[in-house]
Amino acid sequence: GQNIDQPTEMTATEGAIVQINCTYQTSGFNGLFWYQQHAGEAPTFLSYNVLDGLEEKGRFSSFLSRSKGYSYLLLKELQMKDSASYLCAAMDSNYQLIWGAGTKLIIKP
């Protein structure tokens, strides 16, 4: 079956760095998405990786290893506003998104 695993909750300190991991098993693969969702709000697109390697976008970076079925989202210089849920989703061979349950990130001062 198809499956996405990511930690349920993580805690980090303001100004620090945090890495949120995601492993996936899908029938075929057409890329990996990360979304941010603040409580009560819409998920917003953060990144898309389809090739191996690291993509950097400001304070946020996303990494993909296709051979390992693994991705991570790296958040640097954490700010209180980064407290949110982070959703990992892999696109399968039918171009359907398979979603993880999300990682709730709590930032402490």
Add this chain to the structure above:
Amino acid sequence: ETGVTQTPRHLVMGMTNKKSLKCEQHLGHNAMYWYKQSAKKPLELMFVYSLEERVENNSVPSRFSPECPNSSHLFLHLHTLQPEDSALYLCASSQGGPAGATDTQYFGPGTRLTVL
């Protein structure tokens, strides 16, 4: 108005009621989606429309009935729901087009539905 909007934002209904959720996208996209989001669970894809035709129906109970009158609007008609249907219902849109597009989906803020 920009992006993807949804109304109402909150809805409380009894099991015998009939109500509708509305989604509107202002992005010029051709594909629209309904998702169900329950606490601590992955997003569940319910329906997909591409160019106003339903292309996906993921074994959703018939008490949920989608309607897509044009590429900008999507409705979810609800009737005789169960308490376990209480959840956040999210609408999304993407560029759409030929099969095989790895399009980014853009979400609305959702309707928080409570079924009593």
